[in-house]
Amino acid sequence: MTPLLTVRNLSVTYPTRTGIIEAVRGISFELGRERLGIVGESGSGKSQTGRAIMGLTPPPGIVRADALSFSGVDLLKAGPATWREMRGGRMAMILQDPKFSLNPVMTIGRQITETLRHHETISKREARRRALEMLEAVQIADPERVFSLYPHEVSGGMGQRAMIAMMLVCGPELLIADEPTSALDVTVQLEVLGILDRLVRDKGMGLIFISHDLRLVSSFCDRVLVMYAGRIVEELATADLASATHPYTRGLLDCTPKIGESRHPLPVLERRKEWAA
Amino acid sequence: MTDPSSPASESWRDWLLTAEPHSRHQARLGRAYVTWRRFSENRLAVAGLLIIVALVLVAIFADLLAPHSATVGNLAGARLLPPGSPGFLLGTDDQGRDILSRLLVGSRITLAVVTLVAIIAAPVGLLIGTVSGFAGGYVDAVLMRITDIFLAFPKLILALAFVAALGPGIENAIIAIALTSWPPYARLARAETLGVRNSDYIAAVRLMGASPARIVIRHIMPMCLSSLIVRVTLDMAGIILTAAGLGFLGLGAQPPLPEWGTMIASGRRFILDQWWVATMPGIAILVVSLGFNLLGDGLRDALDPRGTGR
Amino acid sequence: MTIRIKHLSVTFDSFQALKSVSISVEKGESFGLVGESGSGKSTLLRAVAGLAPVGAGTIEVNGEALSGHWRSRAFRRAVQMVFQDPYASLHPRQTVDRQLLEPLAIHGIGDGEKRILKALDEVGLGSSFRFRYPHQLSGGQRQRVAIARALIVEPEILLLDEPTSALDASVQAEVLNLLEDVRSRHGLTYIMVSHDLGVVTHMCSRLAVMKSGEVVEALAAADLAGGRMVSDYTRRLMVASKGFSREASR
Numbered sequence: 152m153t154p155l156l157t158v159r160n161l162s163v164t165y166p167t168r169t170g171i172i173e174a175v176r177g178i179s180f181e182l183g184r185e186r187l188g189i190v191g192e193s194g195s196g197k198s199q200t201g202r203a204i205m206g207l208t209p210p211p212g213i214v215r216a217d218a219l220s221f222s223g224v225d226l227l228k229a230g231p232a233t234w235r236e237m238r239g240g241r242m243a244m245i246l247q248d249p250k251f252s253l254n255p256v257m258t259i260g261r262q263i264t265e266t267l268r269h270h271e272t273i274s275k276r277e278a279r280r281r282a283l284e285m286l287e288a289v290q291i292a293d294p295e296r297v298f299s300l301y302p303h304e305v306s307g308g309m310g311q312r313a314m315i316a317m318m319l320v321c322g323p324e325l326l327i328a329d330e331p332t333s334a335l336d337v338t339v340q341l342e343v344l345g346i347l348d349r350l351v352r353d354k355g356m357g358l359i360f361i362s363h364d365l366r367l368v369s370s371f372c373d374r375v376l377v378m379y380a381g382r383i384v385e386e387l388a389t390a391d392l393a394s395a396t397h398p399y400t401r402g403l404l405d406c407t408p409k410i411g412e413s414r415h416p417l418p419v420l421e422r423r424k425e426w427a428a
Numbered sequence: 429m430t431d432p433s434s435p436a437s438e439s440w441r442d443w444l445l446t447a448e449p450h451s452r453h454q455a456r457l458g459r460a461y462v463t464w465r466r467f468s469e470n471r472l473a474v475a476g477l478l479i480i481v482a483l484v485l486v487a488i489f490a491d492l493l494a495p496h497s498a499t500v501g502n503l504a505g506a507r508l509l510p511p512g513s514p515g516f517l518l519g520t521d522d523q524g525r526d527i528l529s530r531l532l533v534g535s536r537i538t539l540a541v542v543t544l545v546a547i548i549a550a551p552v553g554l555l556i557g558t559v560s561g562f563a564g565g566y567v568d569a570v571l572m573r574i575t576d577i578f579l580a581f582p583k584l585i586l587a588l589a590f591v592a593a594l595g596p597g598i599e600n601a602i603i604a605i606a607l608t609s610w611p612p613y614a615r616l617a618r619a620e621t622l623g624v625r626n627s628d629y630i631a632a633v634r635l636m637g638a639s640p641a642r643i644v645i646r647h648i649m650p651m652c653l654s655s656l657i658v659r660v661t662l663d664m665a666g667i668i669l670t671a672a673g674l675g676f677l678g679l680g681a682q683p684p685l686p687e688w689g690t691m692i693a694s695g696r697r698f699i700l701d702q703w704w705v706a707t708m709p710g711i712a713i714l715v716v717s718l719g720f721n722l723l724g725d726g727l728r729d730a731l732d733p734r735g736t737g738r
Numbered sequence: 739m740t741i742r743i744k745h746l747s748v749t750f751d752s753f754q755a756l757k758s759v760s761i762s763v764e765k766g767e768s769f770g771l772v773g774e775s776g777s778g779k780s781t782l783l784r785a786v787a788g789l790a791p792v793g794a795g796t797i798e799v800n801g802e803a804l805s806g807h808w809r810s811r812a813f814r815r816a817v818q819m820v821f822q823d824p825y826a827s828l829h830p831r832q833t834v835d836r837q838l839l840e841p842l843a844i845h846g847i848g849d850g851e852k853r854i855l856k857a858l859d860e861v862g863l864g865s866s867f868r869f870r871y872p873h874q875l876s877g878g879q880r881q882r883v884a885i886a887r888a889l890i891v892e893p894e895i896l897l898l899d900e901p902t903s904a905l906d907a908s909v910q911a912e913v914l915n916l917l918e919d920v921r922s923r924h925g926l927t928y929i930m931v932s933h934d935l936g937v938v939t940h941m942c943s944r945l946a947v948m949k950s951g952e953v954v955e956a957l958a959a960a961d962l963a964g965g966r967m968v969s970d971y972t973r974r975l976m977v978a979s980k981g982f983s984r985e986a987s988r
Contacts, residue, residue, distance in 0.1 A: 192906035193877075307775070336774035337933065337978040344982045363906060370981035406911035408940035410979060411963040416915040417940070420908035449869035455833050459871065628827040632887065635787055636841040637814030646840075650831045 154181040155325055155357040156204065159218035162381075163199045166211055174199040174212070176381035182325070186351065186358040188368035188389070190403070191378035197361045200378070201327045204359075205244050206234050222324060240270040243318035247330040249310030253302040259313045260286075260298030263320055270321045285316040289346050308339035312346060319350060326351065327359045332367070344371060365392075365403050377403070380427035399426055466730040473726020479719030487536045494529035499684045501525035508702045519704040521695060527708050530686035534709070537687045538716060541602055541671045542664050548606040550660050553613025554652060558644050560614065561621025572618070579611040583666075584673055591679040598687065601680040605670050609663065616659055620652040654731040661724035665717035672713055688713050739800045739816060739894045739927055740765050741786065746795035748778075748785050755781040757951040758795065768921065768928040770938035770945030770959070772975070777948040779931045783897045786929070787819050799895070815845055818888035822900040824880035828872040834858075834883050835868045841891045857886040861916060878909035882916065889920065896921075898930040902937065914941060935979040939963050947972045 163175040175196040180187070191197040203214045206226065219226045221242060224233065238244075246252040254262055263282040267273065273281075279298075286294035289312040302310055311331065318326065328347065332340040348371070351358050362368050368375055369389040377385040377400045385397040395401055402420035445462070449455040468474055486493065495515065501507075501524030511519040511527075518527040560571040578586070583605075590604035624630060625648070633647055672689025674680035681687030683694070688709040695706030741763040748756040756778045763769040771779040784790040786797055788809045797804045799813065809817075821827040829837055838854045847853070855865055861882040872880055881901060888896060901917065902910040918941065921928055932938045938945050939959040946956040947969065955969040967973055 192908060337935075338774065338974055341978045341982065345984075348982070348984065365907070366981050370983060403907060407907050408911075408914065408936040410936050410939050410976065413940075415940075416918065417911040419911050419915065422908075447870070447874060448866040449833075452833060452835060452869060455835075455869040455871065628821040628823060629829045631789055632819065632821065632827060632884070633829075633840060634789070635814065635817075635819050636844050636891070637809075637811055638840070638844050642844070647829060 153223075154183050155222055156182040156359075157218055157220045158182075158200075158204065159216060161200065161203060161214070161216040161219060163196070163203050163208055164213050164215075166213070173381055175203065178376075178378070178381075178383045180376060180383070180386065182357050182359065184355050184357050185374065186360060186372040188360045188362065188372035188375040189378060190362060190365045190368050190375055192363055194380070195378040196381040197378050198329055201244065201329050201359065201361050205238060205242060205327060207244070236270075239266050239318070239323070240321050241323050242325040242327070243321075243323040244327045244329065245311075245314055245318055245331045248334040249302060249307060249314050250334075252314060253310060253317075255302055258299050258301055259305070259317075263313075263317045266317055267320055281320060282316070285320045286313070288350065289313070289316045290342070291316075306339075307335050308343060311335060311339075311343050315343070315347065315350070319354070322354060323356065325357045325359070327361070329361045330363070331360075333362065333364070340367075365400075366407065382427075384426055397426075398423070463730050467726050470726045470729060472722050473729070476719045476722025476724075476726060479715060480723055483535055483539060483716055483719065486532055487539045490532045490536055494526075494532045496526035496529045498525065498529045498533035498686045508698065508705070510702070511704050511708075518708050519702075521691070521705045522698065522702075525686075527691075527704065530691060531688070531709060531712050534686035534688050534691065535712075535716075537598060537681060537685060538668055538671070538713075541598070541605070542667055542720075544602045545606045545609055545667050546660050546664070548603075549609040550613055550656060552606075553610040554617045554649060554656060556610070557614035557617025557619075558621045558648050558652060561618040562625055562640065562644050562648060568618075571614075575611045575614045578608065579615075581608070583608045584670055587670060587674060588677070588679060591674060596679045596682060598681040598685065601671055601674045604674070605667055609667065612663075613656060613659065616655055617649075617652045620655060621648050624648055624651050658724055658728040658731060661720055661727055664720040664724075668713060668717055668720075740798075741895070741927070741929070742796075742798040743782070743786070744796050744798075746782070746785060746797060747793040748781050748790050749793045750791070754793075755790070755951055756785065759948075759951070759953050760795075761946050761953060761956065763927060763929060765927055766925055767944065768930065768942045770942030771929065771931045771948060772933065772935060772938050772945055773948035774933060774975075776950060778951040779948050780899055781951075782948075783819070783899050783929060783931050787817065787897055788813075811845070815891045816893050817895045817897065818891065818893040819897040819899065820881070820884050820888050820901045823904050824877045824884065825872075825904075827884045828880055830872055833869050833871055834875075837883065838887055838890055841887060845891055847891065853890055857890040860889065860920070861886045862912075876909075877905050878913060881905060881909075881913055885913075885916065885920070889924075892924075893926070895927045895929070898928060900932055901930070903932065903934065910937075917941065935962070935975060947975065 159179045160177045161175055161179070162173065162177050165172040165174060178200065189197045189200060199208065202208050204219070206229065208214050216227060221237070224237065229237070253259070260279070260282055263285060264278040267278045267281055283294045283298060286297055291297050291309065291312055297305065297309065297313065305313065331347065332343055335343060360368055360372050369392050372389055374386070374388050375392065376383050377397065379399050385395060385400045387395060392404070395404065399420070405418045406420050408417060443454070444458045446458065449458055501520065503524045506516065506520050506524040508522055509516050509520045511517065513519060516526050518531070520526055556571055556575065560568045586608045587604040590607060591600050594600040594603065630643060630647060633643055671680055672692065675687045675689025676693040678693065681690050683690060691709040692706045698705050743762065744760050745758045746756055746760070747754065747758055759778070759782060771782060773779045781790050785792055788804070788807050792806065799817070835854060838857055839850055842850050842853060854868065858865060858867060863879065863882055867879065875883065898917070902913050905913060914937065920926065930938065930941055939962055942959050944956070944958050945962065947954045949971055955967060955972050957967060961967065962972070962976065967976070
């Protein structure tokens with residue numbers, strides 16, 4: 152079965168005044184209709200990977216790869232028109248904080264219908280109906296009321312749900328979620344993840360879940376890629392996480408304080424130069 | 429194999445750019461050097477800087493550079509000579525005075541005006557703005573209303589009124605311009621202070637028991653300095669023009685002082701036939717204003733707090 | 739130094755951030771405040787520090803009642819705070835050295851040179867960090883400088899406002915270890931605010947769970963870990979902290 156997304160030897164570099172920054176250094180993976188988690192700390196390149204796949208690497212960043220294709224479309228050679236068609240329509244991305252990722256001067260409903268009407272030729276009424284349907288699907292209790300609210304008028308959790316609605320309304324095949332719950336309270340996190348879980352399962356989408364929280368990712372995804380300094384240091388199924396072999400993965404697993412355990416002092420990650428080689 | 433950069437210059441750069449400075453001095457110089465590098469990448473900004481440096485040098489060495497007297501002219505034989513006449517590079521005015529010499533000596537007045545206004549207006553504006561922004565409440569309201577009053581008047585008109593009240597003369601012109609220049613700086617400083625006031629590092633210093641005066645002077649004012657410096661530099665062109673305007677109206681520098689604006693005023697009568705009498709000082713004002721504008725723009729890019737140090 | 743807070747209410751404009759909150763912290767204890775956003779936990783900390791407007795209620799530190807925003811000089815030395823965002827808690831235009839000198843200068847403490855070096859050493863930063871600017875430091879290093887700044891005046895109580903939530907997991911472990919080490923060495927009292935139950939149960943012996951400006955439950959960390967909580971809300975927090983599961987999210 153052909154994979155949904157193929158990434159081979161992807162690298163993202165930024166030329167700066169003081170030298171070249173290599174944010175992503177030659178990573179390769181494939182994604183089918185499954186959930187893949189990409190875990191790393193700040194500077195590991197995980198967010199840059201997500202953005203490169205969506206073609207959202209900001210200038211002066213340069214994206215290079217041997218192969219980067221989604222569902223048969225060669226993303227490396229895609230022109231602006233192809234990208235406009237792909238983004239929102241076939242591939243979607245959810246970002247971390249709805250305060251910053253939703254347009255503050257447009258109502259939530261308008262942002263959702265805008266996405267719809269860009270990708271499909273439908274009437275305003277039909278678009279509104281589909282948008283309301285989507286808001287219901289993300290478990291917003293009063294979709295009509297929320298439809299006409301502005302992003303600053305809703306809580307973080309609701310804003311994130313609105314973002315999910317906006318991104319999934321056209322039924323994309325691939326969803327990249329970049330720290331979708333990091334800005335939310337822990338109980339709200341659970342709700343939002345539940346919604347994401349159900350939607351991904353019902354629509355049979357491929358999901359890339361980018362996060363710094365290894366434990367969260369492993370509870371949500373089927374497979375995990377651990378990134379460090381722009382490279383993938385380990386790739387394993389989440390069921391096998393306890394038997395991870397790379398010292399960085401083991402270190403990440405061990406260093407977080409867990410309820411009920413009493414390890415004083417906490418084991419500290421000893422970074423080794425070879426990992427960044 | 430020859431090494432193009434000498435080992436001495438390499439080690440200077442390394443010392444300045446080191447990630448582990450060994451003293452306050454080294455750290456501060458290093459930071460200044462990084463800012464300078466950013467500034468000097470902008471060719472136009474460097475051009476502006478060179479113009480201002482030239483202005484300063486000319487002002488200092490005017491007496492040595494001027495071929496003739498700036499105040500006493502040859503009424504009999506050298507009235508209204510065109511540029512290029514032997515001995516008079518830029519021509520002479522209606523009193524037989526060499527225009528080049530007048531411009532050179534007049535640069536002192538221009539520099540004095542600009543420097544004094546900046547020295548008076550900027551600190552006043554900074555103080556009022558930071559105190560207003562930090563104190564809030566009544567103090568803020570009162571200070572800002574006073575600022576609004578000064579801002580409400582068109583600058584030149586208010587300067588005219590002051591000079592008319594105080595009497596004509598370059599000193600009074602400087603005071604008048606300074607009195608009308610400080611309000612924008614106060615506004616700027618207040619805006620910066622409001623942005624900084626609630627940040628954690630100010631809260632931390634407050635928690636240590638710092639008095640409000642200490643917080644404002646040692647912690648908040650340094651944050652306002654970059655924007656203030658940029659704004660003052662960009663305003664300098666306007667200050668020169670205001671001083672020139674006052675001189676043009678006869679309310680600034682009094683003859684025979686070779687202030688550039690006054691020179692334009694007195695050359696107005698001959699503008700059609702002896703264009704150089706009014707135009708040369710006009711070009712001088714243009715060049716210096718341009719220099720300050722370019723310098724200010726360059727400083728703004730180089731001092732951007734978000735980018736500093738990268 | 740004991741801290742007793744009784745029926746404290748704090749109101750910002752028309753929003754009541756704290757509604758009659760009462761907690762008490764014994765000397766040398768490590769006390770946690772847990773809650774989600776809007777629970778008022780950070781406001782409580784700031785009220786103790788004198789950074790929040792107190793509407794009603796009393797705060798007593800060592801028997802001495804505190805009022806309003808003013809705090810005595812002795813208080814300012816005995817109580818220090820470490821903030822959440824390492825990128826905002828250090829003055830961007832001052833070197834580490836200058837920022838560590840400031841509290842010494844304010845309190846008129848001499849021996850600046852020696853104390854600065856000792857403070858840097860204690861938080862695991864060498865003297866090579868002394869003259870760097872904050873933008874030349876990583877998040878973890880900045881937080882260490884913030885801790886050094888708090889410790890340099892030899893306080894007795896440290897107020898910690900989510901000190902590690904903005905840090906990477908591996909750096910968090912280092913900073914938490916440092917905080918524990920410092921506490922045991924100097925016999926400090928901690929009040930630590932966090933949204934992370936794992937961090938709070940690790941660092942604190944007792945904790946209070948807050949929601950919407952009220953204390954829902956106060957219990958020992960061991961009880962929380964053992965599932966012996968009284969309130970449903972506390973239980974829900976516990977469950978949510980364990981990560982995602984299909985049953986839990988329904």
